Amino acid sequence: MYKLIAIDLDGTLLNSYGQISKKNKEAIKKAIEKKVEVVLTSGRGGASVENLANEIGANHYMICGNGAMIYDLQKNELMYNNFLSQKKVLQLIEICEENSIYYSIYTQDSIITKNLNYNVLFYHQENANKPDNKKTNIYIVQDIYEYVLNRKEDDYIKVNICDDNNIIFQSIIKKLRKVKGIDVLDVGHMSRKIIKSGTEEFSIEYFYTEISSQNVDKWTAIDYLIKQINIKKEEVIAIGDNINDKTMLENAGLGVAMANSAPYIQKMAKMVTDSNNEDGVAKVIEEQILEK
DSSP, X not given: OXXXXXXXXXXXXXXTTSOBOHHHHHHHHHHHHTTOEEEEEOSSOHHHHHHHHHHHTOOSEEEEGGGTXXXXXXXXXXXXXXXXXXXXXXXXXXXXXXXXXXXEEEESSEEEESSOOHHHHHHHHHHTTSOGGGSXXXXXXXXXXXXXXXXXXXXXXXXXXXXXXXXXXXXXXXXXXXXXXEEXXXXXXXXXXXXXXXXXXXXXXXXXXXXXXXXXXXXXXHHHHHHHTTOOGGGEEEEEOSGGGXXXXXXXXEEEEETTSOHHHHTTSSEEEOOTTTTHHHHHHIIIIIOO
């Protein structure tokens, strides 16, 4: 019997418009009624994940920043964190500035950037449809180095780097891999997000990587959590679609990849479900939890 479901957000629980379908919500609700822990396990920051956790009623725990933090929603406190240090963030900012490449910095509850582009543009679009108390905080600043240098909090979960030119992007990746004390996410494909404006739609496509502190990954966070709440790894289902889901897909009792994920991601999982636009998460819950 599975006792915990770890679910990625973008490309997994969320459809191409960044929404959770009614069918997925209903399946999650039924799983929670059967005393199964549902834990959103995302690369997003805390504020964004918490809003979505509340939307589906998964309000016990959440894992954010690809495993950089575990938050106890009942106690309203951090259970675990492996944040980037301010010193390391400043070093990464210098590299990005020297190479004129787009970057954004994710903290526990906000995004710091120079302008709305790539992934940040998608968060900005999401904000347009949310009340003020549920918006992702996006701080647009001209001198990010100075802003971080003077910022009191030390809760940096990741630095996201994007570019639509693969040659430029691969060049910066080589430089980043020489930096000690960080992990550079090795994404092998372009990201594609759809933004809807009125009756029109347009897509954003770009190469990206996410930089976190060393030894940050989703399974390390899940493993820490399940030991705290006495659940075995064999009792965990992990559902994801991207390279940042690799460790949880390979280590969970049942790793499930989405049909919309790249073939090399699907090979990491024990099974493949329907796509994020076809309620793939609901299908897993129905087959593995509700029908058994």
